[in-house]
Amino acid sequence: KKALGTYETDISSGAATYNYPLYLPKGRNGLAPQVSLSYNSQAGSSDSITGYGWNLSTGGSISRTKEYGMLEIYDTNEFSLNMSGAGGKLLPVSLTDDEHGEYGLQIEEAFYKYEFQTDESWLVTDQNGLEYYFGQTTDTRQDDSDDLTRIFEWYLDEIRDPLGNYVRFEYYKENGRVYPKAIYYTGFGTAESANDGPLEIRFQPFYDGVSTSDERADWTKWYDKGFEVKTEYLLSEIEILLDDSIVREYDLAYTVGENGLRSMLESITETGTSLEGDIVTLPTTEFEYQNNGLTYSYTEHASIASPDMDDAQLTDINGDGYADQAFFAGISGIYDYVYASLNGGDGLSFGGEYFEAYYTISGTRELDYYTSLLDMNSDGLQELLALFSPSLSSSCMYYNYGEGLLFEYYDRGCNVPYSVSRETKGYRFGDFNGDGLSDLFTGDETTASWTSSDNNPIYLNTGDYSFSDSGYDSPTDFAWGTNTSPGFYVGQDTGARLADINGDGLTDIVQAYRDLGYVYPSTDDGTPIVKYYLNTGNGLFVEDTDYTMYESPAFSSGMIFASMEYSQFGLSTQTYYASSNDTCFLDFNNDGIVDIMEGSNAYVWNGIDTWTASTINISSSANLNCGGTHGTVTTTISNNNDLNGDGFMDFFESLEEDVYGKDSYLSDEDKPDLLTNISTLGGAEIAITYKSALQYED
Template sequence: MRSRLVKKSLIYRAFSGFVLVAASLLANVVYGQMSTPGQFQVGESGAATYTIPIQLPPGVGGMEPKLSLNYSSQAGNGLLGVGWSLGGLGGISRCPRTMAQDGVRGGVNYDLNDRYCLDGQRLIAVNGTDGGNGTEYRTERESYAKIVSFGSVGNGPAWFKVWTKAGQIMSYGDSPDSRIEAAGKSEIKIWALSKIEDTKSNRLKINYLKDSANADFYPIRIDYSSNSTSGAGAASAVTFQYENRPDVNPVYQAGARSANVVRLKSVSTLGATNQVIAVYQISYGLSPLNGVSRIESVQNCDGSLNNCLPKINFTWTTSSPSTGFTAPASGNWITNIGSPVGTVKLLDLNGDGRTDLMTSLGNGNWNVCLATGENSFNCGTWYSNIAASAQNVLVLDLNGDGRADMMTPVGGGYWNVCLSTGSGFDCSTWYSNNGASAANTSVADVNGDGRGDMLTPVGNGYWNVCISGGTSFGCATWYTNIGASAANTVVVDLNGDGKSDLMTPLGDGNWNVCLSNGDGFTCSTWYSSNAASVPATRFDS
């Protein structure tokens, strides 16, 4: 009895420490009436998890999808809102090189240096080169599966096939709808699971809807219990229904944009004549803190929706985030940087998501301290051909690899650009028609491609806009009704479209707002009850 109480207490603390109150779930699950009760667990990483299995008609020879709705307190905002995901499907995606496996730390750049991961597990090439036609792989953690890449599309394979130790043959990306290209590129970013077949030729086929405009995809139908030898058609199916979501949040990888614009509304199971047998209905609310989608209930009904099992209701915490530092983040971290705070740049130089420190030593040498996340920094000297002080350097990600780069003007419209490799700088000269100083130049991403651009006012409402292409600038003049200097202008994404906008105060609570459409600005006046001036902390520094 004591062990059961301890387990329940641990689960409650894990959930309440993140976002979900487990006690509410326990109170709303009527196990005596539920055919699909959920299950709590605390994972190895400390995440609180909850799983709702989706019950399906059995397939021939056990060939049916194993689907579930999965919650993790460590998961982000996805197809089922924050924390939730659809389990039972999978895919192969591009992943970065690592020091342990490759001897170098890299990013995902949609080139031949990318590596591949199966459901998050790194694939290790054992015969052939990564991404090559006919290359054989194994998983980093041995699963006794044989994985082979086939064909070629851009800088990568066309599709993959996996032979499991259970005798199943799984295909990834062998149909057009299961190959998901990166936005604006021919390269494939995800090879989704498209087909499973067993040794008796029993087959399962997954169909997807591709949202090419947003570089995203969603499963729409799974047909199973067909047989490729006998010619028997699918006896059962699962379909997925979606609704538009209000909390669209674009993300970028190597300059490629993607966005999830829908959320899963229901899952339906179908019989041999496409008759709907059961429907799992999902209801959402929005967080009052940040507006993200959150599942409020899941209910299993029959095909008519007239007879339903009791809902599983979810109650979320709504308290404001706490402020302050907690161990081990707080305390003294040792560096070899003795410079004043004002001369130190805060940035992420190696793309690991941690904030690093950098200050100039003079003569092109920079003292760089990379945060380890464990109360310490790893410090060393990086050389660049930028001898300016930190105050005269712009910091931005010019090539969209997730690592902060730096640049400084050298005159005549030329800029000295140093791209971070994660362990040093690779420097060259880029030309723009912008001859301004760093102090009068704002850093932005005006076209939403994940690469940093430059904006400089040239007078009478005109701004010189230089858009980074990853290796050079393309400059043009954009008109606004903002005639202020860069120092008096806030750069911020006001409408959540991933593009940087401009705003400057007019007085009496009015703000001049110019929204970027990627090719120019559209300006209007917005009112705020806060009549404050531009804050001292700049968004672009």
């Protein structure tokens, strides 16, 4: 049976791709819009208006590049082109000022002419004289409503041939998002409604007007463009009209993904008008996706002997895609060292040559120190970062070459500018400006303050193995300070954590704690306090009330990171102590949305307001935990712990007193929400299976 549409495996990326055909009438002199509906297994985005993994293309756009981070996004003159026949990075060729003028593709293939005009619009001209206009009005620009000069994306709003024929595009804007509304073609003369031709494409519900009934449950709110963009609607219909009468229509229906909320394109139904004027509905094309049913199984495998896992990290040391074992040790007052046991590629064997990096501390060795492995320059290799208190003047970094010598001292160091001492126990890392580099988040040693304007706690990674003061302030303390009332211990956990809550690639802050002290009933009644601070990318965090994480009956104690109680009950002598709960953020089911682990329990988040308890089928003797602590029967979770290269989180047993017999627990599950089956209207079936590239031997 003949399949409808085109399925291909992308040769360069290995992605599964599928194009659903949309049949459009021909335009005058061959001038017609190019509208496509396509799927890509590696392009899943929660803000897609056609469902996860799908994309609707209606002509193209030109946007700013985000590779340098939010602070520079509107100060660079590099842009990205996305249109039929051409695409890539646009770089300046001949400018009339700092930004406007002629541009060219970094890798030229189409040989078009690209002009950024002084009225803030773009003009692209191809070799046949066709002119493509982008962002001629604010209606066809994605911009900051508080500052219209901050334009992130220019959408195609007109195509014109040398004879005067044109195609005109309309869009609908709401809350920073630009949606397709209509396309008019076979027009002639000035591009306006009076001159539009008889052919028209309408995109619903945007053409007729959206209502509350059109709002999607899995809306997104992102700040990755330097301003708030909220995506609230899905495409429901594509209508093709001739002289205001519908001649063909595509109805899109949606279902939910594994987390119970994510929008997934379930079917497309095509309806048309026959030559006799009859309405004909063709068989529906249906789509199916991988779904684990919130049940996750692990197979226990005996691993070969390895050193004890005390103070160890599971992370990819040599850049081959497999998590290795990294161990930290030292001789007091002499030197410290890290050595790595490399993964054999199956998640079961570790060994081979043990690469080692020795480092000494300049000056007096302090008791408090923080050593971490993280990718400082986005080369896929972990650098060794050693930070020491009471100041960072003796901090150092070791560069990872990936071959032979694993780490080598980098003589420029990685010293952080500072005006006061920092509390090393509070060092954390996250991407705060969206440039893909690990930034440093720290607190004041004396007052435990993370928010003082004099002690900006966030240092941005410069990309050259150093950090610079960003001027960013935290919206909340991560440890109670001396002035905190009613008398929390200085330095105790406030329940604040770093996580990308909304999935826009920027590190946000969540604070969740419970006060169990009851001395002041009006304030200390045990009610959980949960706050969400979204990173705007420009140095500010905004407290958000649309997201809800606590409301879930599945939790035994709620999503609480810290609990405070009175240790004495006299009003004059009251003191508090805080206990940090074994609760952490991680993407447990590999669906791209952060989840929660609470001890051995995993809760899958739908990205908005609901946590659902999942079933973990693993050895009954294994106790999972987030902290990575060791014990006699503890299976630890560490960073980047994909042991066998399938993209899923695996576990490795932590038995300090026993260097033999440690086991690996490898995931048996499939990545959620990937397209697996297409039932086309022609009666054909297309089945798709997936396998990690790392799991192919050749």
